[in-house]
Amino acid sequence: MKNQTFFANNALLASGWCSKVRVEVCDGVISTITVNGDKQATDIELEVLLPGMPNLHSHAFQRGMAGLAERRGASADSFWTWREVMYRFLQVLTPDDLRIIASMAYIEMLESGFTRVGEFHYLHHAIAGQQYQNPAEMSLQLLTAAEQTGLNMTLLPVFYAHAGFGGLAPEAGQARFIHNIDSYQTLLSELRPIVAAQQGAVLGMAPHSLRAVTAAELNALLPLNDGPLHIHIAEQQKEVDACIQWSGMRPVQWLAEHVSLDARWCLVHATHVSEQEIVAMQQANLVAGLCPITEANLGDGIFPLPEFIANGGCYGVGSDSNVCIDAIEELRLLEYGQRLARQSRNVATTQANSATGDSLWLAAVEGGAQALGVPAGLAVGAAADMVSLTNRHQAAPLFATDNLLNNLIFCAANNLIDNVWVNGKLVVEHGQHPLREQLQTQFARTLTRILRQ
Numbered sequence: 244m245k246n247q248t249f250f251a252n253n254a255l256l257a258s259g260w261c262s263k264v265r266v267e268v269c270d271g272v273i274s275t276i277t278v279n280g281d282k283q284a285t286d287i288e289l290e291v292l293l294p295g296m297p298n299l300h301s302h303a304f305q306r307g308m309a310g311l312a313e314r315r316g317a318s319a320d321s322f323w324t325w326r327e328v329m330y331r332f333l334q335v336l337t338p339d340d341l342r343i344i345a346s347m348a349y350i351e352m353l354e355s356g357f358t359r360v361g362e363f364h365y366l367h368h369a370i371a372g373q374q375y376q377n378p379a380e381m382s383l384q385l386l387t388a389a390e391q392t393g394l395n396m397t398l399l400p401v402f403y404a405h406a407g408f409g410g411l412a413p414e415a416g417q418a419r420f421i422h423n424i425d426s427y428q429t430l431l432s433e434l435r436p437i438v439a440a441q442q443g444a445v446l447g448m449a450p451h452s453l454r455a456v457t458a459a460e461l462n463a464l465l466p467l468n469d470g471p472l473h474i475h476i477a478e479q480q481k482e483v484d485a486c487i488q489w490s491g492m493r494p495v496q497w498l499a500e501h502v503s504l505d506a507r508w509c510l511v512h513a514t515h516v517s518e519q520e521i522v523a524m525q526q527a528n529l530v531a532g533l534c535p536i537t538e539a540n541l542g543d544g545i546f547p548l549p550e551f552i553a554n555g556g557c558y559g560v561g562s563d564s565n566v567c568i569d570a571i572e573e574l575r576l577l578e579y580g581q582r583l584a585r586q587s588r589n590v591a592t593t594q595a596n597s598a599t600g601d602s603l604w605l606a607a608v609e610g611g612a613q614a615l616g617v618p619a620g621l622a623v624g625a626a627a628d629m630v631s632l633t634n635r636h637q638a639a640p641l642f643a644t645d646n647l648l649n650n651l652i653f654c655a656a657n658n659l660i661d662n663v664w665v666n667g668k669l670v671v672e673h674g675q676h677p678l679r680e681q682l683q684t685q686f687a688r689t690l691t692r693i694l695r696q
């Protein structure tokens with residue numbers, strides 16, 4: 244049993260800011276929280292303590308292609324032309340490449356304040372689509388990257404079987420993704436004991452999208468595991484139109500009619516939803532998985548956030564394509580997208596006079612944790628996944644808590660993250676991960692080789 248106690252002059256609990264907070268940690272889990280406590284000699288003293296931010300949606304390998312699709316093609320560019328670049332990139336990635344790229348991405352996540360990643364993992368097979376000797380080979384590379392960098396992981400192995408609505412046969416570019424129910428079940432069986440043995444790891448499932456899975460497959464899939472369930476949905480208007488053409492229904496509407504939606508579900512993007520679909524999502528107590536940087540980068544559209552949160556809708560954020568990994572920037576852009584679209588301000592808060600920064604951080608911590616199947620925030624029974632801030636780069640008085648997160652999210656350069664702990668273990672010290680330099684070298688070497696091929 245390893246015990247540690249932290250003493251924060253200011254800490255953000257689920258109820259809001261509290262002073263003189265003692266957080267006792269036993270074997271990586273928060274065992275006691277005392278507000279207005281007395282500092283003891285052995286306590287680790289901090290000025291400001293935040294709950295770490297869950298990153299509910301990542302495709303780690305896409306970190307390797309960040310910046311490669313920011314060039315205009317022959318015709319108008321869209322999500323679908325970006326996907327072509329992604330498919331070409333996939334023609335060369337090896338298991339070692341995946342581990343190195345994922346490790347770089349996870350270091351950047353930790354340094355930006357993310358403490359758990361939901362890895363929506365569909366790159367299962369070898370380059371020509373054949374199974375690796377161990378069918379979980381690529382999943383194991385991701386779990387290793389998470390373990391070595393110290394990031395908690397909710398692994399969401401993806402079930403991907405078709406190229407379009409109605410069970411279309413997969414395309415050649417999708418060969419590395421494809422499973423049937425039997426092979427997917429084998430993958431889960433391989434992963435279950437490995438995930439159980441890794442501290443902080445959780446196993447969920449992810450039917451890729453309604454384009455990639457039929458109703459029969461979805462129903463066969465759902466009883467196979469009892470963890471979180473994630474799906475890409477309604478990201479693009481084109482996808483919504485194709486779904487209506489195929490089924491007469493919009494994507495979320497179709498899903499709500501074909502499965503029993505509940506709090507295990509995370510609907511990733513859900514950008515294009517009707518009023519009725521918003522109600523169905525709220526009633527299911529599920530999480531909307533929003534990825535503001537990627538959704539902006541891919542030109543997806545803007546999720547109707549105020550309508551969704553007005554009746555208690557729950558959301559979290561994800562770095563998705565990892566084109567830019569930054570927990571604070573995800574929250575900033577989430578709010579700014581709404582302001583620009585609505586010609587309005589302070590959209591992500593429903594209460595008069597409440598700080599938008601606090602609302603964003605707490606909502607995304609709670610929604611992210613729910614989506615990733617773990618207890619949320621600085622609370623007894625939750626993992627000691629925590630972030631401390633530094634005041635050294637900030638001209639304004641950051642530590643007045645009534646405005647602290649407003650400063651951090653809207654006014655600060657992104658270098659105020661000081662230390663980060665995952666399961667009570669210090670993984671980022673004074674803003675830097677100890678493996679950063681080593682990984683940068685390996686990452687650069689890997690990318691250079693890939694881009695030459």
Ligand SMILES: [Zn+2]
Nearest residue numbers: 302363475563
């Ligand atoms: Zn995604």
